[in-house]
Amino acid sequence: MWIIILIFLLLILCWLFIAPLELEVDTRIPEASLRWTSIGRANVSYQNETWWLNLRVLFFHKQWDLEKLIFRTKKKKKTRKRGYKKEVSKKGSRARKFLNVVKTFRVTKWQIAVDTGDVTKNAWLYALNFTPHTRRHLHINFTDENYMLLVIRNSPWKLAYAFLKK
Template identity: 30%
Template structure:
């Protein structure tokens, strides 16, 4: 009996550790109107337009798919918490998010793909931006200026939950 419990606990620990290394992908694509965040193989959240509301979020998990509306007004319940107590709780929570912590979290993301195709609508401004974009392409790539009225941005970033935890706690 003790051996079975030990094996079950070890399997659960291995599953939890493996969950820390599953890639988290975030994609913003304005050409294809694709906006999503995905934990590979587990859950995917897509932002989609909706007819009744402005937008809805579709969450797909194994064996389950559901929608929710983040911009839908919520029914207000009467506040029984004193205003001073609520303000103190909020301050304590947000004091942890210093600019350095936010910067470490942003730096933990890896850019997988980056494209910017831009037309400002003014040919003079486009001509002035052309050398800047050429210089940026020399270093990183993915910057394009056009004179045809196309505007497109694509950003795909990846991180792992362990990277977020490390950057948040500065390990």
């Protein structure tokens, strides 16, 4: 009986470690969402002249007014003097770890539509629509359409491995 429970808990932990994280930013509808597949989702959206933070984790759902959440009055904390010296860390290793973590992210989808408002500039930039690396991703247009869509994916195990790697 205990072995079955332990195996079940181990499977849940493994799923938490390999379930993909996905960040999606879409400016056509003012919304950004961070989704942890089958576990939870956090959305920041603009509705009815206010910014909202929606959080849904498994069966829990909560919505906050983002402006009130950020600018609420905070209690003052008493400051204490430290009696010990801070350890000096190597800044190069922090930067290397940060770069290793950033390298684990993968851009799965991106689209940018640009209208500069000047017909001449748009005409000069229009050739970018047909370059091999930006085809179907960059849209220079003459229709007053400006937006960005960005989808980035990662997994927690990749983040942990990159952070712990020397």
